[in-house]
Amino acid sequence: MSTRLAKQGRLIDRSKQVSFTFNGTTLQGYQGDTLASALLANDQMMMGRSFKYHRPRGVVASGAEEPNALVGLGQGSRFEPNQRATTTELFNGLTATSQNHWPSLEFDVGAANTALARFLPAGFYYKMFIHPKPFWKHIYEPFIRQSAGLGKAPDKDSRDADTYEHFYFFADVLVIGGGVAGLQAAKTAAASGARVMLIEQTAHWGGRAPVDGGRISGEPVDKFVEQLVSELETMSNVTMRTRCMGAGVYDHGYVLGYERLTDHKPGTQGPRHRLWRIRAKQIVTATGAIERPLSFAGNDVPGVMLASAMRDYVVNWGVIPGERVIVATNNDDAYRTAITLKQAGVDVLRVVDARNTAGPLAEEARQLGIRVDPGKAIAKVKGGKRVKKVAICNQDGIGGAREEVEADAVAMSGGWSPVVHMWSHCGGKLIWDDAQAHFRPDPSRPPLGADGEGFVLAAGSSNGPLALADVLADADAAGKAAAKAAGHKPKRGKAPLGETTAEAPMEAVWLMPANADIQLRGKSWLDFQNDVKVSDVQLAAREGYESVEHTKRYTTLGMATDQGKLSNINGLAILADALESEIPKVGTTTFRPPYTPISLASIGGEARGDVFQPIRQTPMHDWHDKNGADWEPVGHWRRTYAYVRPGESVHDAVNREVKNTRENLGLLDASTLGKLIVKGPDAGKFLDMLYTNMMSTLKVGKCRYGLMCSENGFLVDDGVVARIDEDTWLCHTTTGGAERIHGHMEEWLQTEWWDWKVYVANVTEQYAQVAVVGPNARKVLEKLGGMDVSREALPFMEWRDGRIGDFDCRAYRISFSGELSYEIAVPASQGQAFWDALMEAGKEFGVMPYGTECLHILRAEKGFIMIGDETDGTVIPQDLGLHWALSKKKEDYLGKRAHSRSHMADPERWKLAGLETVDGSVLPDGAYAVGEGVNANGQRNMIGRVTSTYYSANLERGIAMGLIKHGPDRMGEIVEFPGTDGKAYKARIVDPVFYDKDGEKQNV
Amino acid sequence: MKHYSAFAVAREALRYHTGWERAWRSPEPKKRYDVIIVGAGGHGLATAYYLGKNYGIQNVAVIEKGWLGGGNTGRNTTIIRSNYLQDPSAAIYEKARGLYEDLSQDLNYNVMFSPRGVMMLAQTQHEIRGYQRTAHANALQGVQTEWITPERVKELVPIINIDGPRYPVLGALWQERGGTARHDAVAWGYARACSAMGMDIIQQCEVTGVRQDNGRVVGIDTTRGAIDCDKLGIVVAGHSGQLAEMAGFHLPLEAIALQALVSEPIKPCMDVVVMANTVHGYMSQSDKGEMVIGGGTDGFNNYTQRGSFHHIEETVRALIETFPMISRLKMLRQWGGIVDMTGDRSPILSKTPLGNCFINCGWGTGGFKAIPGSGWGMAQLMATGHSPLTEAFTLDRFKEGRFIDESVAAGVAH
């Protein structure tokens, strides 16, 4: 039985009881418990089930490395699957449910898999479910998927109730891990004056040392830690965070810190997680070491635990995981567990030590009355949902001649592996340490930073040393080295002296007993969560999946939510053995961030809901919103697609706007169009390079429509250019084009023609721009009064500065609709007032605002091309019949050279034409025209496609434009467009100008 | 080669699986081969496989500097679809998709091709037009796709947030026969089948030089010695530039990092693959339960197999907006691959300036889905000198201005 002791528990506050539920049952724990310690205190040994075989699983560790004790935490909008009970701090009202079973944790139908385990070895699915083929989709895959996943998915419509944020922070030295090594390294580094940040994933400073005990500089460890922490807290150059995990180390000293702010007190104000983006000149990883399990049969039965974890539960939380415990080990440290347990009143049946000689700690244990069995091994742990019996045998055998002992828990220790993740994420290399049988950082091959020098140092037990004295000395040295590398002068001084306990060397034990037979190997777990056994790794090796990376992928070893923190080294040792190779030759798999899983929400940060992405707004945005705007995102801008009146469909609204603009007066918010000022003695020459047509010859006061191509020849933008004065032009771009074309101009000016005297400024947002369009356009402006907007004073394709009504403005007489039209720019701060004035004055002239769809239809009726419709990045001006805009006089402009390549000069290119369905219907968007026959790949030959297609309310029929092979030469011919609706649309090739062919309306 | 089947597994179970043979042999390189393929990724292995299967050319070696399948084939988000816009792309990807349908049976290795359907969301008017255009083209190309309504989207993907708030789902291009496959299994299955034909797959063997005589390749230098060959196929994705350099020509491509990530596994909640281009992210759920997520590329040349974290961030926030319920799931692991990007983002399957040397590269962010089709076409090209599948993807298209640009239909390339 696992239970709470009457005394002990350095982390719990027995005066504060906390109640929580597990699978619906209400249980009690204390402030300071983790969910795991509280469950153990309530004798809830079994906490979940494994992935593949649904085997009963109990907690095996006490921290971040836990593979088994995963629960669904919280409910509704705060439900989170796969949360580790060992790192979940207990709070009042916590609700947890165990995972991966049906109908219940105790009785799980899926556990049948465990009986079938023999038929489901590693990679079994690659060999099965092949025949008969149709079974895969309907039977096999659904069956496999049925058993997928661990935790429950959150409800499909659930919305996270919490908020998240990011924070940018800069440090000279970042220390990851707040054990004695991290604390000491931070202190030494900080003494140099360097800006130091120290982060610790748990809620407590000190790491393992306070549990292990011992003395530092004559003080008990606890005391030492306390003093060191308060010392650091007073230093203004040190920033310290608990509950903040180093999640990943990235190039150029970038580190993610994952701070869990309210997980232990949900519902409190403020964000739940904060993702720190830390830039550090130097990083010290003081992330400690993780104890390895031993591989023996039944090592996955609930009640089998890491020796260090068992010690943690006793010392930190006053919980014993069993009353009759067997300790299995290959090193001296596990004796500390035996002693601790014994002192807490647990019956420690014996220490099974695979070695023949142990150190002084063994003697101490013996003196407490603990039986020590050298050269022994666990042959098998028996029991289903918890440990019942343990069979003991000789280590150097195949597992025969067993002695069975009744026990309810097993503590195991296979030695320690430094936590090298942070060292390795960004390319730090490891070396194999034969004495300790572990990989540790190779200081000669650190991750390299922007300057080509190493930027990560490892310290303490994450660097290899395990003894307190060595850990402190190593940390002190790392702190100094980091400060120095970060450009500070470390203070001289000695590391605090840790007490040394003599220990006998550990001996590598990768399998217990060493030559365990196949039946035992098939029950010796490596990866507890993914159910990978020793036999699976051996099978992979036998089948040629020899690379450690193949073995990982074939067996899924180390791919579970714990990422193999307990299993990887054991697994690769088994692999090395199977390949008759050496561990360092086999090597590790790649360490990838994050260290332990981090919430997707924290990665997203504040960017959700309202601030998911910017919405760019024109000065009249709110007005549009209040007046029925059906919004269309254009880049980050919002533009009105149509203004829908109550009772109207969007389609009706568009048609109304189209007719009204042609017949009366329409207003369009054109503020989003790009406006770039280009000024300087070389501005004309510059624009002549950028536009395909000639801009230098434009007269002051006049406007010209211009085209821009990329150097690759494709159309990229168009717009009206106005010449403002002798050396100033104003270039309009498309809505999406303002920043892009501004960037394009700067690029050419800065990187190619840097000796040309030209300045460019983006003044897009300085102005609100309104297109005043329709037969009554002049009337409304005249009614407002001010500048002369008559045909004579402001002719087509000219502009003037002046005043209209109360507003300073610049009026352009340009038209994208074929109507009498003015585009009027006023300062943005007066945009709304100007719009209001036009709406008011326009009443008697039938004014209506119109949106982008109406704009599109009006221009299509006139056969004007639209960037993004007629063009798609593969279209050149020649395709669109825009030869007139390609200057023949200019020697050079961007795109000119490209147009002479063979494919671009090919007469077979599809060319722009108008399209008119025979029956007046609307051609489907994006339809292709078919020609005769099929090509070599059996595809129908195509001879053209629709680029724009609309219903024209003015013409009361469908109109379209398209790119058609030999289009302009085939006027009147009928081509066929098969629709995806099964219909074949027939359309006649016509002139693309459908409305007012002679352009009389715009020129009045 | 032992036949794989449920029966075989059951039989082996009785002897604790001690009777399985190696999936592929691990031979010493011979002095000479008819054909050497450099790169044991999916494309290289498939090329070798179809050389043997379709043309009887079996004296073939596949040379791999690391472990087979360890390049992009082993690190991609496994999306398979063929709803491409341009004819040449639609042809080769549809060929591949068709071959995927029977690949498990063909190779006697379950690659778990899962035709669960691929959906590309339209979230702007522009995307609607782009995807409707693709749907029209696909109908003529013999690729089965359809344009579906937002309601149907929601039906297929209950966890999606179709009404915005920022980018409401306006519809989607749906390819019901698209899906995913188990990436590693594709490489392993081909490798096993190649090995069974007697081909040599030589791992841990890096090609360091291309030996030539009179404008023709005569062999290669490797870290395990020189090997002669009659024909050489270079199929090394991100490292194509290096190999081309060794062969004395230059390729119009750049090596760039692309990243992906997986969440912790959860019970099945999404049965189809969803790609959202406007917000830029895509997601599917593997048969094991992780949400498999991919996004955008870095903008700079990089060989580290790591990328910049801010791309992960952009992708994740896009997907939380699209599938709000994933917000409290956790990222389990992230990684990167080095993709080879050409000027028009389409692949190169081509003869080279060296008469008997062929190149297959430039698959960039989207070549997993193409593996069988590419192998098929490449084998045909190498064996006969011509393949309709590869014809448009030549090296000289850039000079002529004859691009195969898929981005035009608002398409993402994965």
Add this chain to the structure above:
Amino acid sequence: MSEPISALNHTSYEGIAKVEECGLQGMITLRGDLSDKVLAKAVKDATGQKVPGQREVLVSGDTGVCWMSTDELLILVPYAEVGAKLAAMTNALSGIHALAVNVSDARAVFRITGPCAREVLGKVAPVDLSSEAFQPGQIRRSRLAQVAGAFWMDDAETFRVVCFRSAADYVFKLLKAAAQSGSEVGVY
């Protein structure tokens, strides 16, 4: 002339710091050779300030000058005076190659005040905002989450932040989220 309105018309929020839209600020983008004497004089005449050095701001209240890049300054003048100042400046610069344009309406300006002001900004800008690294008198152009922005400090607890007008609503909501109650970071 009708009353000009700034992007958010002085909206404000108070959480761990106060965030407010400052209303209209006269601004002129000046591009030219910053070492040119004519330019220096024009700057002096408009603002009373010398040409600032790299990443320097010389601002008091709503008048001053900010360094924006090697050939660009941002001139601040009272909103009402921007027309006159720009005219004078254009006139003064007529002999040299330079560009001065009124961008007052193309921008929005925010003020973040309070002891946590550095932290609020530190949540959205990838910039070292510790007092060792960033002080009044300096300007930084950077990113405010997903949009471009520039900021400087008026005093130890006050930032002024400039962004594009169209993004004002976004930036305000962003700063509001960053300043939400209970979100103190506790490092500055």
Add this chain to the structure above:
Amino acid sequence: MLILNCPYCGVDAEETELAAGGEAHLKRYGPGSSDDEFHDYLFMRENPKGVHFERWRHVNGCGKWFHAARCTQTLEVFGTYSAQTTEPPQKIKDAITTKRPGWSWRELS
């Protein structure tokens, strides 16, 4: 997540303030150039596994383009410099030579 020093505003900017702009020191070929020259100018990018010269823009910053010399294999940055040059300054070349003796890039070394 690279950091590059913008030589214009002198700040160490992280990648999110920057936009990558591809290979540096391209020589433009316009009308009159051969098909090969034009093709190489547009498409034949250097793609070295090692020393590389590239263009960046401090887009969320001063807006200026600059050049960086960087190793594509280790991401080490040898230096940044003005975009208004046709060749890297000697100082940069020397810095590279110290770190990567025998390097070459196009015709440079």
